[in-house]
Amino acid sequence: MKKVVFLLVDSLMPDILEDCLRHRTVPALQFLKERGRYWSDCVTVFPTMTASVDSSLVTGVYPNLHRIPGLIWYHPQEKKIINYVNGWKCVWKLGIDQCAKNVLYNLNEKHLSNHVTTLFEELAFRGKTSASINTIIHRGPKKYRAKLPFLIRLSSKFRIQHEELSGPDVLTLGAFVPTALNEKIPQRLRRFSKFYGINDDYAVHAAKLLIESGNQPDFMLVYLPDNDHAVHKMSPAHAEGALIRADQRIQEILNTFGSWDEALKKCVFIISSDHGQTRIGNGHDYIIDLDQLLAPFHVLQLGEELQDHDLVVCNNERMAYLYPLKPGQQEKIIRQLLKESRIDLIAWKQGQGVRVKEGGSGREIYFEPDGPYRDIYGNTWAINGEWEVLDLHLNGEKVDYRDYPDALSRLYGALYSQEVPMIVITARPRYEIMTRLFPKHLKGGCHGSLHKYDSQIPLIVSGTDRSFTKPPRLIDLKQFIIDLFEAESVAP
Numbered sequence: 001m002k003k004v005v006f007l008l009v010d011s012l013m014p015d016i017l018e019d020c021l022r023h024r025t026v027p028a029l030q031f032l033k034e035r036g037r038y039w040s041d042c043v044t045v046f047p048t049m050t051a052s053v054d055s056s057l058v059t060g061v062y063p064n065l066h067r068i069p070g071l072i073w074y075h076p077q078e079k080k081i082i083n084y085v086n087g088w089k090c091v092w093k094l095g096i097d098q099c100a101k102n103v104l105y106n107l108n109e110k111h112l113s114n115h116v117t118t119l120f121e122e123l124a125f126r127g128k129t130s131a132s133i134n135t136i137i138h139r140g141p142k143k144y145r146a147k148l149p150f151l152i153r154l155s156s157k158f159r160i161q162h163e164e165l166s167g168p169d170v171l172t173l174g175a176f177v178p179t180a181l182n183e184k185i186p187q188r189l190r191r192f193s194k195f196y197g198i199n200d201d202y203a204v205h206a207a208k209l210l211i212e213s214g215n216q217p218d219f220m221l222v223y224l225p226d227n228d229h230a231v232h233k234m235s236p237a238h239a240e241g242a243l244i245r246a247d248q249r250i251q252e253i254l255n256t257f258g259s260w261d262e263a264l265k266k267c268v269f270i271i272s273s274d275h276g277q278t279r280i281g282n283g284h285d286y287i288i289d290l291d292q293l294l295a296p297f298h299v300l301q302l303g304e305e306l307q308d309h310d311l312v313v314c315n316n317e318r319m320a321y322l323y324p325l326k327p328g329q330q331e332k333i334i335r336q337l338l339k340e341s342r343i344d345l346i347a348w349k350q351g352q353g354v355r356v357k358e359g360g361s362g363r364e365i366y367f368e369p370d371g372p373y374r375d376i377y378g379n380t381w382a383i384n385g386e387w388e389v390l391d392l393h394l395n396g397e398k399v400d401y402r403d404y405p406d407a408l409s410r411l412y413g414a415l416y417s418q419e420v421p422m423i424v425i426t427a428r429p430r431y432e433i434m435t436r437l438f439p440k441h442l443k444g445g446c447h448g449s450l451h452k453y454d455s456q457i458p459l460i461v462s463g464t465d466r467s468f469t470k471p472p473r474l475i476d477l478k479q480f481i482i483d484l485f486e487a488e489s490v491a492p
């Protein structure tokens, strides 16, 4: 029976991939695409941020069910902003120990809903072994002891030392989880300057060690983050070099099998991404300064204690969650947001559904689950108002999406990820949202929004005849992988 290798390349985008394929600069991806199937318009999760996306990839559901709203969100019971590490300035303000604890422990063991299963848990239940190589969502049946690197322990004044966390049969999280496998990876790949091992070299090294030693698990999810760093810095328009480097890493994995043909005989390869990126303009005009826009309100800022604040803002690059804290404030906040025409969409919960207004124009649409309209993914909706706001169209009998892929389910998923009042805003293409302490990406790239630039990801599946009955979304991959094992259709 074949094994399955899933390579998750952060910020891999269809346009850049296709440019590279045309220029013949990515031979490994070319080989896998030509020998398999390729989709340029697989849809990822909203917010298009790694934490919410990877939670959906591994659980197969949107945030309304797995309960990870985004990279940054507000925890009303703890009265705290939760940050799974975005930019060193934020980390510094919140405390590096808190961030490390959130991303290492709380994300998997506390925040991720227990009402959903992970792919690792489902495979273990079926007697299949699996590995999570540096993926932030890794909940599984085995227990591991995390050990924070010395610098982080020092900054936490040694309050946090060890945390027990769960994972599949094989778990790596760079230097954070000391295991026999981790010890075999050169020290230079686990240093502070190499993000403590959360880098492509480390991940590929770990995957190769597993394959070469004959210990390759049935399923292996390998997270390759380097491409994301490069696209943020260079903007998607100049990111070919980063993808060429990612391809070289993929070649190294294929080479481990003797020949690439042999690799495909032994394994199904799935290559995809967590989100795209949008090129941000050059100049201060391309930044939506939320602190300024929301100046009439008392906004809870990172690191502050909650007191008499009107609202909390959680900035996820090209989207933000706003949490009105006082009754009657929501309407005032929305009125203020509507003044900013560089805000694309403003959405909030209403009744059983979602109301969306377009920034500037104020045109609006309302939708809720279960109604006369069926979309191309098979979900049914009641829809009232101006369809242009979400660029919805009728394709025959079905609702189809253009600029905002799977917009209805994805907006609903984000707004119903928590039970408190919350407002979602997104920036128009080329713009990003700025709040105090957050990293800026002028002239570079960034993501987070509902727009197709951030939301469409490429998908390559090679080594199996199995395909999808509907246009694929990232949330469909969990069941797809389970089916690969269940149907034994991957038998050579």
Ligand SMILES: [Zn+2]
Pocket: 011, 228, 232, 447
């Ligand atoms: Zn990113």
